[in-house]
Amino acid sequence: MVTLALQCGAYWYNECKKISKREHMHIGICEDNKAQAEFLQALAYEWSREQKTACEISLFKSAESFLFSKEDKKPFDVLLLDIQMEKMSGIELAKKLREQNDEVIIIFITAIKDYVFEGYDVNASNYILKPVKRDKLVECLHAE
Numbered sequence: 596m597v598t599l600a601l602q603c604g605a606y607w608y609n610e611c612k613k614i615s616k617r618e619h620m621h622i623g624i625c626e627d628n629k630a631q632a633e634f635l636q637a638l639a640y641e642w643s644r645e646q647k648t649a650c651e652i653s654l655f656k657s658a659e660s661f662l663f664s665k666e667d668k669k670p671f672d673v674l675l676l677d678i679q680m681e682k683m684s685g686i687e688l689a690k691k692l693r694e695q696n697d698e699v700i701i702i703f704i705t706a707i708k709d710y711v712f713e714g715y716d717v718n719a720s721n722y723i724l725k726p727v728k729r730d731k732l733v734e735c736l737h738a739e
Contacts, residue, residue, distance in 0.1 A: 619649040623671040625661045625688065626704070627680045631725070632656070635675055635704070638732050646737065658683035662691070671699045673736070678705035686710060689717040702735050 626632035632654050643650030655661040678685040689701050703714050706725040714722050721735045
């Protein structure tokens with residue numbers, strides 16, 4: 596278990612270093628709760644201003660809407676992904692993305708701890724429990 600945590604920690608650290616070096620980022624937020632999605636968007640914009648990083652953020656109310664519009668958009672750098680959504684779960688979406696060799700950085704956001712090990716199966720960078728705290732999201736978007 597410790598080895599797994601260290602490996603995942605190293606993976607997360609490397610992914611965060613990639614994020615912090617970018618001059619422009621494209622972040623996708625897939626969240627079925629509109630207020631939560633807008634809150635995450637506001638935090639991500641606040642982070643991008645602090646980092647002086649241009650940031651484009653796209654909101655999606657379902658995994659299906661993300662997949663449908665993904666074809667029309669440039670690739671995402673980071674995906675903030677709710678796990679529990681109405682039809683397709685965030686875990687299912689992440690698996691589909693990995694099957695397509697999509698290397699987007701995935702950060703799961705959920706109210707339930709039970710899915711944490713499934714996040715390892717799709718190389719999620721992190722797992723944030725709701726209610727999301729600003730400091731935790733910033734920690735996930737920026738390496739010290």
